[in-house]
Amino acid sequence: MTLDTPVYDLDALYDNAQVATSMYEDPALFDVEMERIFKNTWVWVAHDTEVPDKGSFKLSSVGKEPVIVVRDRKGKVHVMVNRCRHRAATVCEVKKGKTSSFQCPYHGWGYGLDGSLRALPYPEQYGDDFDKAQHGLQRLHTETYNGMIFATFNEQIEPLVDFLGPVTKWIDLFMKQGGGFPVKVLGEHQFKVPMNWKVQLENTTDAYHFPVVHKSFMQSLDGETEEMFEFLETGKGYVEDLGNGHSVMVMIPELVDLDDNLDAPIPERFTELAQELRDEGYPEDQVKKIVRAVGGAGFNLNLFPNVSFSLAFFRVLRPVNVEETEIRHIAIGMEGGPAAANRARLRLHEHFQGPMGFGSPDDAEVWERVQRGTKGGHDLKILVNRGLVDERPGPDGPLGHISAETGMRAAYDMWKRMMSK
């Protein structure tokens, strides 16, 4: 800890399932979070299929730092800070594409796909002892699990699989929605909301809000689908703390493993799609598998601090400042799978997600209302104690009712652990 870092009483900020109002409001605290959390842990930056080929790149971020995710000629993925080592200009402003190198537009320093400094105009003026090897783009430590690319500034960090722990088996289950094909990114919705990033972190593991905030979405569904989303009524689901701030919220237990129950009848809403697939010549068992995968998995898997595997898409947050957060809803589909199935997935995504979805705008509204509400009653606490009443040990951690705030407590426990280092 440096001398100018403010000292916080962490117990006053989060303890006993109560969150202090300043957690959403204090700009100095936000700066410390960016240092101690976002610069110290594994942060999701991209999916493999967003940088599919040699030379493919996309812009992303780790906390507030702009980074480039790029695949080099040998197929290895690098994540590096988008800042020239000469006088700091960004070396890339194209959101995604393909390239053989990155050239800074200011004085022309040229960098390879691995970030190494290749060439610079008129190098003589730096003298003979100028070491190009010391002037590559700043590189982050990068690892991938099942297509998900994570990066970190922390060189001492544990391996990604250890950080994920029991999360890995849930990621594997989630990826079964490829329906026998690899999962592929199909596009993304992006919107920013005037809220602290932790408001979003809480929401990805909040089933309690669903029937209230998403009533108008529910009303737009057919009866069978509406029933499926009535998971608070049936009470069959649960939330489990998976350690390291991660958690899983199982909403539709029948859809946890998409390879199970393949003999179940095809839901009404997918009969047309099933017929299309049969007409294209897919055998019946494959039709069933694809159709079952099209609607996504029955759970939200929430990773600390910035990504969630949410039923049928990836939800990514990026903190902008203490009162502003950018959200990406990344649509996924079946790589090389039937076009009809991917179209169905796209339409389902558009139905709920993004700036014009039937769900996201209502989410955005209540998140903003949280931020607006915290302007009053500064000494009051935000309560995340729901479901403590019958929380019990699960296979990997505390497990509670589907509407329990167990996942939020998991995240805040991790928050506290990281902030105290």
Place this chain on the structure above:
Amino acid sequence: MNDMSRISSTLLTDVTGFLWHEADLLDRKDYDAWLALWSGKGHYVLPIGDTPDAELADALNLCYDNDKMRRDRIARFQAGFSISSAPPAETIRTVSRIVIDLAEGDRLTVRSAEHVIEDKFGRQRVWAANVTHRLVRVDGGFRIQDKIVRLLNSDGMLNSFSYLF
């Protein structure tokens, strides 16, 4: 001789009148009247980025509404259960720079510029879009076959919308 010279000023006046009428309905949120402007089979689309018109069905869009989705969307706005649209943002829009790209038989393709200013929570936001209408002439008037609204920055960070463009 350019194409425009073959398009009569009466037609341009009629089309302009139709687009302004539509804009007025949307600002007044008279959505039942707006739905009645549609011919039925086409799509109301807000694409992301520069996806070509022919590939919109296979791409992620902000919305890709057929007739049923348009009706569901309006029902959602009107039912009063959607917190973001109860109340929605107020909007004032202008539609201008109207160009008739094609007029063949009863089919027209019309491009225009749309500027929308929204107001909610005492905060105003500005949106601009290139709009393409595919229109069909019916009983001396027009019906909308397809409407494609390409927002500036559609592939950038947006906010959520509680109204239509």
